[in-house]
Amino acid sequence: MTRVTIPIGPQHPLLKEPLSFLLTVEGEEVMESVLRLGYVHRGIERLCQERTYVQNIPLIERVCGICSHVHTTTYCQGVEALSGLEVPPRGLYLRALMCEMERIHSHLLWLGVLSKNMGFDTIFMYAWRDREIVLDIMEELSGGRVSHAVNVVGGVRIDLDEEHARSILTRFDVLEQQVERALELIEYEPTLMARTQGVGILSPEQVRRYCVVGPVARASGVDIDLRRDLPRPPYDRLEFKVITHPAGDVWARTLVRVRETRESLHLCRQIIAQLPDGPTSVTAKRRVPEGEVVSRSEAPRGEVIYYIRSDDSDKPARLKIRTPTMTALITLPDQLRGATMADVPVVLSGVDLCIACADR
Amino acid sequence: MNDLLGSLFALLVFPGLAFLSTCALAFDWLDRRVIARMQGRVGPPWFQPLADLIKLLAKEDILPTGANETVAAVLPMVSLASVLTAALYVPVGGRVAASFEGDLIVVLFLLSIPALAYFLAGWVTVGVYSVLGGNRSLLQYFSYEVPFLMALSTPAILNSSWSIAEISARQLTWGLFTLPLGFILALVGLIGKLKRDPLDIPKAKSEVVAGALTEFSGRKLALWHLAMSMQTVVGIFLLVNLFLGGSKAIFLAVPPPLAPVIFGLKALTILVLLSTFSVLYARLRIDQLARLGWRVLAPLALVQILVTVWMGG
Amino acid sequence: MPRYNWPLLPEILRTLFNRPITVQYPFGPLEMPERYRGRVDIQAEKCRGCGLCVRDCPASALELERVDKETFRLIYHPDRCAYCGQCEESCRFDSIYLTNDFVPGTPHRENLTTVLVDRKPEEGEESGGDDEPA
Numbered sequence: 001m002t003r004v005t006i007p008i009g010p011q012h013p014l015l016k017e018p019l020s021f022l023l024t025v026e027g028e029e030v031m032e033s034v035l036r037l038g039y040v041h042r043g044i045e046r047l048c049q050e051r052t053y054v055q056n057i058p059l060i061e062r063v064c065g066i067c068s069h070v071h072t073t074t075y076c077q078g079v080e081a082l083s084g085l086e087v088p089p090r091g092l093y094l095r096a097l098m099c100e101m102e103r104i105h106s107h108l109l110w111l112g113v114l115s116k117n118m119g120f121d122t123i124f125m126y127a128w129r130d131r132e133i134v135l136d137i138m139e140e141l142s143g144g145r146v147s148h149a150v151n152v153v154g155g156v157r158i159d160l161d162e163e164h165a166r167s168i169l170t171r172f173d174v175l176e177q178q179v180e181r182a183l184e185l186i187e188y189e190p191t192l193m194a195r196t197q198g199v200g201i202l203s204p205e206q207v208r209r210y211c212v213v214g215p216v217a218r219a220s221g222v223d224i225d226l227r228r229d230l231p232r233p234p235y236d237r238l239e240f241k242v243i244t245h246p247a248g249d250v251w252a253r254t255l256v257r258v259r260e261t262r263e264s265l266h267l268c269r270q271i272i273a274q275l276p277d278g279p280t281s282v283t284a285k286r287r288v289p290e291g292e293v294v295s296r297s298e299a300p301r302g303e304v305i306y307y308i309r310s311d312d313s314d315k316p317a318r319l320k321i322r323t324p325t326m327t328a329l330i331t332l333p334d335q336l337r338g339a340t341m342a343d344v345p346v347v348l349s350g351v352d353l354c355i356a357c358a359d360r
Numbered sequence: 361m362n363d364l365l366g367s368l369f370a371l372l373v374f375p376g377l378a379f380l381s382t383c384a385l386a387f388d389w390l391d392r393r394v395i396a397r398m399q400g401r402v403g404p405p406w407f408q409p410l411a412d413l414i415k416l417l418a419k420e421d422i423l424p425t426g427a428n429e430t431v432a433a434v435l436p437m438v439s440l441a442s443v444l445t446a447a448l449y450v451p452v453g454g455r456v457a458a459s460f461e462g463d464l465i466v467v468l469f470l471l472s473i474p475a476l477a478y479f480l481a482g483w484v485t486v487g488v489y490s491v492l493g494g495n496r497s498l499l500q501y502f503s504y505e506v507p508f509l510m511a512l513s514t515p516a517i518l519n520s521s522w523s524i525a526e527i528s529a530r531q532l533t534w535g536l537f538t539l540p541l542g543f544i545l546a547l548v549g550l551i552g553k554l555k556r557d558p559l560d561i562p563k564a565k566s567e568v569v570a571g572a573l574t575e576f577s578g579r580k581l582a583l584w585h586l587a588m589s590m591q592t593v594v595g596i597f598l599l600v601n602l603f604l605g606g607s608k609a610i611f612l613a614v615p616p617p618l619a620p621v622i623f624g625l626k627a628l629t630i631l632v633l634l635s636t637f638s639v640l641y642a643r644l645r646i647d648q649l650a651r652l653g654w655r656v657l658a659p660l661a662l663v664q665i666l667v668t669v670w671m672g673g
Numbered sequence: 674m675p676r677y678n679w680p681l682l683p684e685i686l687r688t689l690f691n692r693p694i695t696v697q698y699p700f701g702p703l704e705m706p707e708r709y710r711g712r713v714d715i716q717a718e719k720c721r722g723c724g725l726c727v728r729d730c731p732a733s734a735l736e737l738e739r740v741d742k743e744t745f746r747l748i749y750h751p752d753r754c755a756y757c758g759q760c761e762e763s764c765r766f767d768s769i770y771l772t773n774d775f776v777p778g779t780p781h782r783e784n785l786t787t788v789l790v791d792r793k794p795e796e797g798e799e800s801g802g803d804d805e806p807a
Contacts, residue, residue, distance in 0.1 A: 006488045014566040027495075028646065055731040058757035117566040119557060119643025122681060125399035129694055136706075143710035143771070149757045157762060158708075181684060188680045191558060191642040341492065342645040345566035400688045402695045640681055 003031065006341075010039050014117055014345045017355035021332075021348075028340045033333045041359040048319040053079055053153060053288060056316070061147050063321060064357040066109060069095075069102045070299040071306075071321075072151040077232075078295030078308045079153045083288050089276040091155030093234050097271045098142070098150050098158075099297075100264040104134045104175070105146075106300035107215075107257040107264075110352045111182065114254065117345035118195045123185065130178040137168050155281020165272050172265055179262050186254050196251035200335040200347035203248060210331045214302020214324045216351050219256040220248035226298035238270045250350035257352075286314045301325055301352050323357040370457035375447050384589035385409040387596070387631055394635040409589070413582055421578030428484040432576070435481045436583035439474035443590045446470035450597045451525045453620030454607040459525040464516055467524065467598065468509060474591055475501045475553065478562070481584075482572030493571025497562035499646050500552060503653030504559070508549025510661035514542040514668045515602045524598065528606030535603035538671075541664045543603045545657055547633065550595045552649070554588070557638035561646050593627075596634075600626045709773035710756045713749050715789040719768035720747060722792065726760035726769050735760060735789075747790040752782050 003024050010018035018039035024032040044063055048056045060075045061068040073095055080087060087095075108131035115123035135145045141158050142148035150156050160168075186192065202212065207220045217224055225242040227235045243259040245252040288310040295306040302324030311317040328351035335347050370376055388409040396403030423429055449456070449463040475497060482494020516522050518538060519530040536543050552559045563571035573584055600606060604626045607619035644652065696703060705711065713734075722745040727735045734754035739745040760769045769789070779785060 004488055004491075006492070013569055028492075051731065052729070054729050054759065054763075058731040058755050058759065061757070115642070119560065119564055119566070120641070121557070122399050122639045122685065123642075125401065126684065126688075129400050132694075140706040140708060143706070143708040143758065143773075144756070147757070149710065149759075152762060157758070185680050188677070189642070190678050191644060194648055195642050195645065340645060340647065342561070342564070342567050342643075394689075397693060398685045398689045400691070400694045402693045402697070636682075636685070639685055640679055 002026070008344065008348075014348065015353070015355075016113070017353070019353065019355045021344075023336070023341075023344065025341060028342070030336050030339050030341065030344065033336045035329065035333055037329070037355070038359055040356050042356075044360045045319050045321060048316055050315065052286065052314045053284075053316065054286070054314075056319075057151060057153070058147075058149060060321075061149065063360055064323070064354055065146060066106050066354060067102055067299045067301065067304075067357075068146055069098045069148050069150060070297055070304060073099060074295045074297045074299075074304050074306045075308070076151045076153050077297065078293045078306050079288060079310075080284070081293045081295065082291050082308065082310050083153070083285060085154050085282055085284055087155050088279045088282060089233065090159075090278045091280045091282075092232075093271050093275050094156045094158060094160065094280060095151065096234050096238075097160075097268060098138065098148060098156075100267045100271065101134050101138055102148075103264045103300045104261050104268075105131050105138070106352075107261045108134070110257060110300075110349070111254065114196075114250070114346065114349040115192075117349045118192075120192060120195075123182075123192070126178070127182065130175060130182075133171050133175045133178075137171060140164070152281055152284070154284040155279070157281070159280055160272070160275065165275070169269065169272060172269060176262070176265050179258065179265065183255075183258050183262065186251075186258055192254075193251060195346055196249065196254060196350075197247075198249050198251075199339065199343045200250045200350045201248045202331060202335060206331065206334060207248075210327060210334075212302075212327045212331060214299070214328070214352075215253055215256045215260060216328045216331075217302065218242065218244045219252035221246040224303075226296055226303050230296065232297075234271060234274070237274065238267055240267050250346050253350050287312060288314070288316075299324055301354060301357070302327070321360055323354070323360065325352065325354040325357045328352065329355075329358050370448060371444070375450070375452045375455075375457055376444055379452075380444065380447050380590050380593060381586060383593045384586060385413070387593055387627075388589045390628070391592075391631060391635050394632055395639055398635070398639045413586065416577075416582035416585065417579055419578040419581075421580060423485060423577075424487060424575050426486045427575065431484045432481065433580060435477045435484070436576075436580050436587060439477040440583055440587040440590070442470045442473035442477075443587055443594055447590070447594050447597075449524055450594055451528055451601055451606060452597060453623040454616065456525045459523055461526070462522045464512070464522045464524050464527070467594075468512060471553065471591065471594065471598075472501070472505065474587055475505075478555075478572050481576070485572075485575035487575045489569040489574045490572050493562045493568045493574065496568065496646055497555070497572060500555070500559065500561055500649060503650045504549045504552030504657070507545050507653060507657035507661040508553060510658070510665055511542045511545035511549055512598075512602060514539050514661075514664050517665065517668045518671065524601050528601040531605045531608070534605040539603065539664060539668065541660055542668075543599075545661050545664065546599055546603065547630075547637075548657060550599060551634060551637055552653075554592050554595060554634075556592075556634060558641035558643050559649060560643060561649060564643055592631075592634075596627050596630045599630055604630075705773040705775060707773060709775070710758050710771045711774045712751060712772050713754060713760060713769060713789070714772050715747065715769045716767070717790045717792075719766045720790045720792070721766055721768075722747065722790070723765065725763045725765060729759050729763040731755060731757060731759060743792065743794040745790070745792050746788055749787050749789045751785045751787070 003026050006023045008021035009015045010020050020036040022034040023030050057072050061072050063071045108127045112124040112127035139145050142150045150158050202220045204220050204222050207217045207222045221244055223244050228242050240263050243256045245256050290312045292309040305322040307320040308316050309318040389406055393403035446467045448458045449467050479494045479498045482490040515527050515535045519527045521527055607623040724737045727737045732753045732755040734750045736748040758771050761771055
């Protein structure tokens with residue numbers, strides 16, 4: 001059979017963000033694939049050096065359009081460590097609450113994108129409908145659906161009163177019901193299973209070799225989760241399970257992510273129940289003393305790392321971001337080898353593509 | 361002279377172009393609306409399919425260099441013409457424009473022409489996605505067509521006639537009850553034939569952009585869409601005649617003026633069934649469809665034929 | 674083990690006979706939550722023209738034209754605004770704040786610019802026109 005080169009991207013209905021794949025196919029089988037990145041490189045890391053620590057927060061929020069809060073959280077953690085600030089417990093709890101809600105919203109969004117790409121529009125619509133519940137809550141809390149602008153160096157801006165907490169909890173009940181239904185669907189829906197099982201398999205060895213993190217790694221049976229492995233308050237006081245699955249295919253990733261959504265809901269409930277009293281933030285100085293720090297936290301897509309070097313001024317001397325998507329992206333040529341054309345969308349969405357994250 | 365006028369009327373008005381395109385647009389809208397409501401959305405307003413058609417007709421018609429322009433222009437017309445011709449032999453509401461013993465075979469043949477035209481469309485407009493979509497459509501054709509034909513032949517065997525109008529008239533109890541398996545197989549086959557979700561493999565957006573029609577635009581694309589929608593209508597009418605007893609109600613005798621209403625209700629039921637199927641499942645892979653077609657559907661169709669023969673056709 | 678082949682069917686039927694959840698926005702009302710971060714507004718009498726909001730604004734959406742301590746203008750460019758709420762956070766006099774009014778589109782970008790504060794000395798002394806911006 002003759003080999004044909006098929007471009008996927010930078011413009012393709014499959015991709016919501018620009019990324020280029022050159023697939024060499026024989027009939028329907030993918031023989032080879034070449035990945036090209038950099039279409040949405042915005043120079044955020046360099047730009048951060050030009051702006052003050054305060055001004056960087058809205059910029060860093062825009063590294064990723066989905067997990068925006070966890071990026072600012074990691075950044076603020078780093079800056080707080082550099083300036084020796086102690087965030088009040090209420091601030092930490094509210095930060096974690098936003099993080100967990102963001103995980104719910106990110107995972108449901110991902111479920112929708114995967115379903116859409118394998119031609120299952122109904123689950124796409126339902127997942128995004130249910131995601132709206134948590135988006136509404138976040139909008140009420142922070143004033144934005146995805147760019148929350150919640151974090152400041154030294155704490156959070158938002159606060160949660162009793163009445164609002166009660167209304168959130170009732171809506172969580174609705175959401176939990178929907179997540180349970182989605183789980184049932186993933187475990188029993190025949191066409192969904194037929195499309196995702198045995199597709200895009202990553203072995204634990206490959207996961208370790210490529211340093212893959214997050215749900216993709218956990219779906220290959222690699223048991224890593226920073227929330228448990230590097231417990232920061234409030235996660236050291238919360239109970240949750242780290243979801244893993246040995247299969248390593250897209251189906252396992254689906255299952256892991258939706259089960260994580262359920263865990264996150266439990267986490268949110270615990271956070272609201274245990275929410276301590278007190279101030280939500282402390283005032284931070286504009287100048288940050290000289291030093292360097294590596295700040296890590298568990299984003300919806302895995303571990304995100306910030307390296308910040310300060311030089312006793314109000315601007316960072318160097319800032320480096322390692323996003324979790326990058327690690328998963330580079331495994332795609334491996335996952336695609338031997339797959340059919342029809343598997344390409346499933347495999348590509350299976351790792352939760354966030355190209356803006358990867359390019360920064 | 362009267363004959364000529366009659367044929368012209370049949371071709372252009374009823375059950376030809378005017379009637380069929382109205383039905384096609386209405387069914388298209390209803391389909392989209394029902395799917396939208398099942399997914400919790402609102403869906404388009406009633407004039408949306410018409411607006412889409414007019415917009416496409418007004419758009420610039422371009423083809424990539426290297427494409428065979430004549431063939432690309434002829435193909436949508438060929439599929440439209442074959443669907444229109446097929447419609448002449450399918451009774452609507454108890455009325456049929458033309459009928460002879462064996463017209464079922466002709467209609468089935470005419471309804472496969474669009475599938476072949478679709479495949480050719482992929483080949484003459486040179487594009488990787490077009491060729492891939494064309495290839496897929498041919499593979500899909502081989503998977504659904506055999507069980508589909510076998511399923512549609514069962515009511516013919518049972519009623520010992522190969523004329524659609526005859527089969528429709530002779531059914532005392534609906535084929536749905538005497539041949540339940542055949543009906544389901546015919547429905548699945550129809551989904552494959554119409555390239556609807558979940559068997560929209562040849563035009564899967566996230567895989568091959570728009571399949572064989574990727575490079576089409578303007579008037580040609582409008583004709584393609586019209587032909588596809590009309591094919592949906594004719595396919596549904598065919599199933600109503602073969603399996604749901606045409607315009608007859610189930611227990612009571614229907615006064616002739618009400619016959620079209622009954623027929624329409626049955627057609628809408630099948631349409632809603634098709635919509636439900638497209639909401640219910642994810643798109644299959646082409647190898648999965650081939651396996652389904654040859655390992656499940658074809659043997660089941662064979663069983664249904666044997667049972668029908670044994671029942672004494 | 675598949676229990677049945679159409680686990681989605683109950684949910685589909687439930688959805689079909691419920692109202693659609695789509696918000697018919699331009700044809701119907703759209704309530705924004707109280708905390709929604711929309712257009713920036715100010716309680717002009719509280720503003721002292723300290724310029725903290727201008728300094729912290731990450732998008733250079735605020736501009737301060739200062740003549741002297743008593744005479745200044747605070748100008749807001751919504752087309753540059755990132756709606757991050759940093760100005761509200763930075764303000765020490767609770768003067769500048771974000772309303773929950775989301776800015777609708779406009780074909781004329783220049784019309785968006787608004788003067789939030791136009792402070793002149795109490796005595797009615799004439800302001801000295803544009804001086805160096807702060």
